Amino acid sequence: MTDAVHPAFRPFRWVGHGTIAVLSEIGRLARFAAGMFGAAITPPWYSGQVWQQCVRIGFYSLPVVGLAAVFIGAALALNIYTGGARFNAEQFVPNIVVLGITRELGATITGLMLAGRVSAGIAAEIGAMRVTEQIDALKTLSAPPNRFLYAPRLIAAVITLPLLVVVANIIGVMGGWMVSVGTLDFDSTTYIRNTLDYMTAGDVWAGLIKAAVFGAVIAIMGCYQGDRSQAGATGVGRAATLSMVGAAVLVLATNFMMTTLFVRIGL
Amino acid sequence: MTPAEKPLLKLAGVRKSFGRNDVLRGVDIDVAPGRSLVILGGSGSGKSVMLKCALGLMTPEAGQVIFDGQDVTRDTGREREAMRARVGMLFQSAALFDSLTVWENVAFRLIYADKLKRSDARDRAIETLRKVRLGEEVANLRPAEISGGMQKRVGLARAIAANPELIFFDEPTTGLDPITADAINDLIIEQVRGLGAASVSITHDMASARKIADEVAFLYEGRIIWRGPVASIDNSGNEWLDQFVNGRADGPIQPAL
Numbered sequence: 054m055t056d057a058v059h060p061a062f063r064p065f066r067w068v069g070h071g072t073i074a075v076l077s078e079i080g081r082l083a084r085f086a087a088g089m090f091g092a093a094i095t096p097p098w099y100s101g102q103v104w105q106q107c108v109r110i111g112f113y114s115l116p117v118v119g120l121a122a123v124f125i126g127a128a129l130a131l132n133i134y135t136g137g138a139r140f141n142a143e144q145f146v147p148n149i150v151v152l153g154i155t156r157e158l159g160a161t162i163t164g165l166m167l168a169g170r171v172s173a174g175i176a177a178e179i180g181a182m183r184v185t186e187q188i189d190a191l192k193t194l195s196a197p198p199n200r201f202l203y204a205p206r207l208i209a210a211v212i213t214l215p216l217l218v219v220v221a222n223i224i225g226v227m228g229g230w231m232v233s234v235g236t237l238d239f240d241s242t243t244y245i246r247n248t249l250d251y252m253t254a255g256d257v258w259a260g261l262i263k264a265a266v267f268g269a270v271i272a273i274m275g276c277y278q279g280d281r282s283q284a285g286a287t288g289v290g291r292a293a294t295l296s297m298v299g300a301a302v303l304v305l306a307t308n309f310m311m312t313t314l315f316v317r318i319g320l
Numbered sequence: 321m322t323p324a325e326k327p328l329l330k331l332a333g334v335r336k337s338f339g340r341n342d343v344l345r346g347v348d349i350d351v352a353p354g355r356s357l358v359i360l361g362g363s364g365s366g367k368s369v370m371l372k373c374a375l376g377l378m379t380p381e382a383g384q385v386i387f388d389g390q391d392v393t394r395d396t397g398r399e400r401e402a403m404r405a406r407v408g409m410l411f412q413s414a415a416l417f418d419s420l421t422v423w424e425n426v427a428f429r430l431i432y433a434d435k436l437k438r439s440d441a442r443d444r445a446i447e448t449l450r451k452v453r454l455g456e457e458v459a460n461l462r463p464a465e466i467s468g469g470m471q472k473r474v475g476l477a478r479a480i481a482a483n484p485e486l487i488f489f490d491e492p493t494t495g496l497d498p499i500t501a502d503a504i505n506d507l508i509i510e511q512v513r514g515l516g517a518a519s520v521s522i523t524h525d526m527a528s529a530r531k532i533a534d535e536v537a538f539l540y541e542g543r544i545i546w547r548g549p550v551a552s553i554d555n556s557g558n559e560w561l562d563q564f565v566n567g568r569a570d571g572p573i574q575p576a577l
Contacts, residue, residue, distance in 0.1 A: 187415050194433065
């Protein structure tokens, strides 16, 4: 095929093709997500599937989220203590730990951990189902994948992520308390009182709202990439990788957008 | 099919392409109630695509899919589900849900679409498993714990569990040894006749085609180029079908290498 485009204009063509490809992908993802939300908010619901996914996404993620939270909380306390010492603000460790964990790190760390554990798992599972014709089989058995596979994962992720974040917040604050009391000579009672006095309902709500959005992002990316999986082990592996990377980037991007919004509205 | 028989399924001028690859170029085929139609064709001839268009798993670019007099070509909602409730499908790989047990696979439609109680659905599943010569001891196993031949039988049980009027078979004997393949063929004949259902099978296994077909159609380059009773495939007068039936490398069909 002859290339009719003058070499000088080829960069414009590359930019054009790239822009169209990105917009097409966004359109496909938005349409897919709209279908998932539609199936999640309208009957019929497969309650058994939702419960099963709540256990797989929520309960089985407890160890990894708990471990991540305790280490983050502990490291945060040490960093605040060291940094605060530069301007005699060491005593603010409990205040800043609880603020950082509840408003930001509890939700973000949980979101990132689940982008890896859950989103990639969903993509691999659905991708394998697609390449082994199980998705087609569902359709022939009058169980639309949107309702039977995707909506239960979305509902479960949106419900369980905030619950996991509550756990992450508690364990994260506990991690800070352990280090502060154990190695930084803080008084245990004073630390806990300062933590509770400084924490507001708004801080907790901000983290929980973020968590629900992260849950949706993680489920959508996993289902979307799994649904688009190409045949073979390479295709399924690629779907898992893309879902994990996509979910992690979107968790961070939506986190920034929601934080901006919360700051604007004073939450 | 006599002129008085109304076809249960009819494909008229069905076309389907993938990019520049025209896979189906105007397929015309029909099957009457209670009849067994086998569609022969080489690898990559579009047999599976045709089946997926008939089932609504793919939408053709042109042509019509008519089920029991209703045009279901572009239906996506209740009309499509109403059709699928009357249709069973045995996939090439059986496509059993590996997260479910054997009996849950068989009873899937009964539980999730027909809303039968699980205990009743399990009883129906066990009864259907017996029809395909599988005992209750396999009911609680996972698909990964049974052999390929058993998986095909479970797939067949799932396809017939809701008493369909039309059953599709996608390469039902692929990957099986000749004895197991023959046993699957026997089960297909027995169950399809037992239900009084029509069937559409796609295969390139001539032994299977000779055994289960009432009629045979030959798909080549996206079109049905020959159709007739199974008894006449050895003297069809069609050189393409003749080459395929006799498995010769030389002839008008170029081997897909």
